Amino acid sequence: MKLLEDKIKRDGLILGDDILKVDSFITHQIDIELMKAIGQRLATVYTENKITKVVTIEASGIAPAIYAADFLHVPLVFAKKSKNVTLTDELLTTEVFSFTKKVTSTVSISHKYLSPEDNILIVDDFLANGQAASGLVDIIQQAQSNIAGVGIVIEKSFQDGRKLLQDKGLQVTALTRIGKFENRQINFLEADDAYLD
Amino acid sequence: MKLLEDKIKRDGLILGDDILKVDSFITHQIDIELMKAIGQRLATVYTENKITKVVTIEASGIAPAIYAADFLHVPLVFAKKSKNVTLTDELLTTEVFSFTKKVTSTVSISHKYLSPEDNILIVDDFLANGQAASGLVDIIQQAQSNIAGVGIVIEKSFQDGRKLLQDKGLQVTALTRIGKFENRQINFLEADDAYLD
Numbered sequence: 001m002k003l004l005e006d007k008i009k010r011d012g013l014i015l016g017d018d019i020l021k022v023d024s025f026i027t028h029q030i031d032i033e034l035m036k037a038i039g040q041r042l043a044t045v046y047t048e049n050k051i052t053k054v055v056t057i058e059a060s061g062i063a064p065a066i067y068a069a070d071f072l073h074v075p076l077v078f079a080k081k082s083k084n085v086t087l088t089d090e091l092l093t094t095e096v097f098s099f100t101k102k103v104t105s106t107v108s109i110s111h112k113y114l115s116p117e118d119n120i121l122i123v124d125d126f127l128a129n130g131q132a133a134s135g136l137v138d139i140i141q142q143a144q145s146n147i148a149g150v151g152i153v154i155e156k157s158f159q160d161g162r163k164l165l166q167d168k169g170l171q172v173t174a175l176t177r178i179g180k181f182e183n184r185q186i187n188f189l190e191a192d193d194a195y196l197d
Numbered sequence: 198m199k200l201l202e203d204k205i206k207r208d209g210l211i212l213g214d215d216i217l218k219v220d221s222f223i224t225h226q227i228d229i230e231l232m233k234a235i236g237q238r239l240a241t242v243y244t245e246n247k248i249t250k251v252v253t254i255e256a257s258g259i260a261p262a263i264y265a266a267d268f269l270h271v272p273l274v275f276a277k278k279s280k281n282v283t284l285t286d287e288l289l290t291t292e293v294f295s296f297t298k299k300v301t302s303t304v305s306i307s308h309k310y311l312s313p314e315d316n317i318l319i320v321d322d323f324l325a326n327g328q329a330a331s332g333l334v335d336i337i338q339q340a341q342s343n344i345a346g347v348g349i350v351i352e353k354s355f356q357d358g359r360k361l362l363q364d365k366g367l368q369v370t371a372l373t374r375i376g377k378f379e380n381r382q383i384n385f386l387e388a389d390d391a392y393l394d
């Protein structure tokens with residue numbers, strides 16, 4: 001997605017060797033028009049797939065997932081990272097390790113929001129090691145729902161996440177793919193939605 | 198907001214004496230069309246206020262806040278509940294106790310996203326004891342931004358949150374106000390946006 005690549009080049013900050021900060025427009029402050037374009041792009045890729053629900057994980061996956069769900073005209077379900085006294089139903093759970101936050105979280109979705117009739121689009125902001133997305137895949141497969149694909153805003157293609165998901169037979173649609181960081185510049189690979197630019 | 202009251206009456210679940218579950222359309226699974234109407238309504242109330250940013254707190258505040266920001270054509274900033282290695286800027290922080298989750302969290306916003314020129318609309322899904330909203334007020338006041346008001350999806354009016362905010366001189370706009378639970382039914386008070394129905 002050219003619009004997003006350009007925005008990352010202009011406003012993304014590179015810290016150290018491999019940390020990209022996009023908190024001025026994606027992960028802390030949200031540029032609404034850009035996020036809408038991101039959701040619309042993901043919806044366009046999956047428009048023929050008869051998606052019934054979009055699934056993401058709190059918190060920074062919610063914004064792109066909302067607009068994907070909006071343009072697909074389906075509900076959004078977001079997985080929770082902590083237990084809550086108001087969430088007492090039968091929960092589907094899995095363990096997710098965050099390399100960024102160095103913590104393992106129990107991630108859960110109420111079973112009643114996923115069924116074998118569902119055809120799910122997973123959406124998340126980053127794909128790096130693939131731990132969060134794999135956790136969502138695990139939960140969704142516990143419910144025997146189908147997974148049409150995984151839509152990602154920014155993929156760190158030098159890490160293992162894509163391979164991990166593809167080895168499970170899943171289609172990954174990354175709107176931007178970072179091949180490597182070099183001299184504080186980003187080398188982008190061709191994105192999965194480049195045919196739509 | 199009559200549409201929202203009707204939805205709560207139809208699909209909200211009452212647990213025990215005072216817990217309302219709206220996880221089938223607001224806090225876990227999101228009804229996108231309803232959420233869009235909620236955001237639009239909050240934007241309508243504050244349309245003359247020259248809002249520059251919407252501020253909320255992760256995670257379930259993000260959805261209504263996104264659509265409020267969308268209809269106001271301003272960015273959204275969401276406060277974070279945990280520290281993250283990619284969030285290294287000067288942080289404005291406060292402590293928030295959650296009565297629901299029984300934990301105290303350090304909540305933070307990067308100082309660079311709030312300035313004395315900003316005129317903020319705070320948005321959150323629930324107002325009960327007012328701890329989360331008060332934490333946001335504290336952070337925003339540290340940045341010397343102005344607060345135009347606090348937009349709430351569901352207020353538990355039998356708890357102290359509204360008074361706490363009003364005592365700080367803040368305008369509270371609750372789209373639904375729960376006066377009490379009685380025999381597993383909800384008694385609604387007149388909502389702050391009733392004049393728009």
